[in-house]
Amino acid sequence: MTREEIIAEINAELAEEFEIDEATITPDAPIYQTLELDSLSLVDLIGIVQTKYGVLISKAELPTIKTFAQLYDYIEQHQK
Amino acid sequence: MNDVLIIGSGLGGLECGALLARRGLRVLILEGSQQPGGCMQSFRRAGLDYDTGLHYVGGLAPGQAMHKAFAELGLLDLPWQRMDEDFDHVIIAGRHFTFRQGYEAFAEGLAKDFPHQREALQSYVQRLQHITASDMDVSAYDYLRQTFSDELLLNVVSAAAMKTELRRESLPLFNFAHTCSSYIESSWRLQGDGNLLVGKLIGTIREAGGEVLTGRRVVRLSETDGRITSAVCANGETYEAGHFISDIHPATLCSLLEGCPSVRKSFRRRMETAENTCGMFTAQFSIKPGALRYFAHNVFVYDKPNVWTMTEENDPVKGVMISARAPEDGSDSLRQIDLLTPMPWHECEAWADTRVGRRGDEYKAFCREKAAQCLTLAEQYIPGLRDMVEQCYTSSPLTYRDYLGSPEGSAFGMRKDCRAAMLTFHSVSTPLANLLLTGGSIILPGIEGVTMTAFETCSKITK
Numbered sequence: 274m275t276r277e278e279i280i281a282e283i284n285a286e287l288a289e290e291f292e293i294d295e296a297t298i299t300p301d302a303p304i305y306q307t308l309e310l311d312s313l314s315l316v317d318l319i320g321i322v323q324t325k326y327g328v329l330i331s332k333a334e335l336p337t338i339k340t341f342a343q344l345y346d347y348i349e350q351h352q353k
Numbered sequence: 354m355n356d357v358l359i360i361g362s363g364l365g366g367l368e369c370g371a372l373l374a375r376r377g378l379r380v381l382i383l384e385g386s387q388q389p390g391g392c393m394q395s396f397r398r399a400g401l402d403y404d405t406g407l408h409y410v411g412g413l414a415p416g417q418a419m420h421k422a423f424a425e426l427g428l429l430d431l432p433w434q435r436m437d438e439d440f441d442h443v444i445i446a447g448r449h450f451t452f453r454q455g456y457e458a459f460a461e462g463l464a465k466d467f468p469h470q471r472e473a474l475q476s477y478v479q480r481l482q483h484i485t486a487s488d489m490d491v492s493a494y495d496y497l498r499q500t501f502s503d504e505l506l507l508n509v510v511s512a513a514a515m516k517t518e519l520r521r522e523s524l525p526l527f528n529f530a531h532t533c534s535s536y537i538e539s540s541w542r543l544q545g546d547g548n549l550l551v552g553k554l555i556g557t558i559r560e561a562g563g564e565v566l567t568g569r570r571v572v573r574l575s576e577t578d579g580r581i582t583s584a585v586c587a588n589g590e591t592y593e594a595g596h597f598i599s600d601i602h603p604a605t606l607c608s609l610l611e612g613c614p615s616v617r618k619s620f621r622r623r624m625e626t627a628e629n630t631c632g633m634f635t636a637q638f639s640i641k642p643g644a645l646r647y648f649a650h651n652v653f654v655y656d657k658p659n660v661w662t663m664t665e666e667n668d669p670v671k672g673v674m675i676s677a678r679a680p681e682d683g684s685d686s687l688r689q690i691d692l693l694t695p696m697p698w699h700e701c702e703a704w705a706d707t708r709v710g711r712r713g714d715e716y717k718a719f720c721r722e723k724a725a726q727c728l729t730l731a732e733q734y735i736p737g738l739r740d741m742v743e744q745c746y747t748s749s750p751l752t753y754r755d756y757l758g759s760p761e762g763s764a765f766g767m768r769k770d771c772r773a774a775m776l777t778f779h780s781v782s783t784p785l786a787n788l789l790l791t792g793g794s795i796i797l798p799g800i801e802g803v804t805m806t807a808f809e810t811c812s813k814i815t816k
Contacts, residue, residue, distance in 0.1 A: 290617065290622065292618060312780075313620070313782055313783070314619060316775055316776060316780075317619035317620055318619070319775055319776060320619070320622070323773060324626070329772070332775065
């Protein structure tokens with residue numbers, strides 16, 4: 274999967290699942306504020322990425338993902 | 354108005370109810386079926402009471418894992434009977450081993466059969482006593498492989514863990530250890546049926562002014578500004594409360610939350626798509642009076658050392674747990690015995706569209722055959738058992754699904770996975786500020802797991 278394909282797919286998925294306007298998802302946007310994540314819904318984000326791409330974001334690396342661009346990077350680097 | 358409304362009266366719901374009632378809160382429990390208790394309930398046939406999910410409890414002695422919790426719940430007053438020092442017997446491929454109560458005695462007992470693994474056994478019991486939340490990420494099977502070089506011993510120490518779903522690729526050490534360790538501390542049977550426990554908890558709730566209503570199936574929860582305000586039952590009744598606790602399967606709960614704006618699709622999907630653990634097949638027998646002496650231990654019989662893969666290869670039955678019912682009259686004559694074996698959903702899925710009592714002759718024949726296979730294995734320990742039985746009552750995952758509302762008849766709730774602990778161990782909190790979760794699907798299954806979870810759930814209200 275190319276990066277562009279990942280971006281298109283995950284943006285649509287996150288907008289649908291977290292019930293937000295897809296237009297608010299931009300590469301540099303802060304992921305926690307945009308998706309309105311708390312400790313509970315953060316787990317939902319991890320679940321979506323794992324179900325969709327088979328990529329499990331580890332606890333240790335979670336703090337390094339602050340923007341959508343960093344999420345795309347992570348999926349791109351870890352997808353099987 | 355009620356302070357707390359609890360949906361479901363399984364052990365978790367009743368324990369939460371009793372804990373909160375003891376703290377002065379007014380509790381209402383709504384149970385969908387006609388009988389409270391979930392897996393703790395018992396049923397009566399031909400003058401005898403049969404349990405559905407209660408077999409034995411670990412760690413009730415002072416200072417042990419469950420003592421403080423059961424004391425706080427008022428459950429230590431029940432007639433608990435300490436089991437034999439050799440509380441679990443294991444037979445694998447015809448070889449007989451015993452588990453002794455007490456960590457040191459447990460290790461030393463098995464070291465007599467496996468002297469070359471004495472150090473490994475000592476290391477194992479040490480590890481069991483130091484389990485932390487970080488062990489949710491550790492594979493139980495990998496840990497055992499690293500600890501025991503003897504494949505047979507690995508199977509022996511795992512053999513009594515039929516109380517959880519043994520699955521090599523996913524079972525966390527956290528779950529495996531909690532399934533084993535409190536029983537090694539000390540093992541106890543209730544001299545009586547599970548309804549004693551249910552009755553005690555309901556009594557506590559009622560004494561504090563609370564109530565448990567059966568035949569009240571909740572079909573909808575209503576939200577206002579991020580809080581649940583009321584529960585609507587199928588009969589049209591509506592109940593309001595300050596806090597709500599769900600003791601039903603989280604996927605079923607999600608169906609009650611349709612239309613709640615605070616519950617986003619992402620939460621629903623995680624709960625609705627979670628995998629469930631396997632179910633159990635149980636054959637419960639009444640025994641001819643005087644035919645068999647009571648024994649205060651469990652027996653786990655396996656055809657071969659495949660304890661960790663047996664669930665998926667269990668047709669015909671290759672492993673069975675024998676649980677004897679403690680005689681209530683104090684006599685040494687055994688009147689009831691249960692034989693249990695894991696059963697994945699696919700084995701009974703052919704009858705998924707049927708309901709209790711209307712599953713047809715093929716299903717009856719299937720259950721008879723399974724019961725006969727269980728008996729054949731059990732006869733390795735009790736020769737001639739089939740000639741001692743009077744009546745046989747069977748239950749499959751279908752029975753659990755229909756009576757308890759457990760999807761796919763799952764016996765241990767939603768599956769935990771050490772490879773994805775963050776996703777499979779759940780918080781008791783939900784996106785709604787005053788809606789909490791409890792029960793065997795959330796953190797740990799079993800009596801100990803459900804009790805631990807009930808305390809965690811209640812701490813969110815009482816803190």
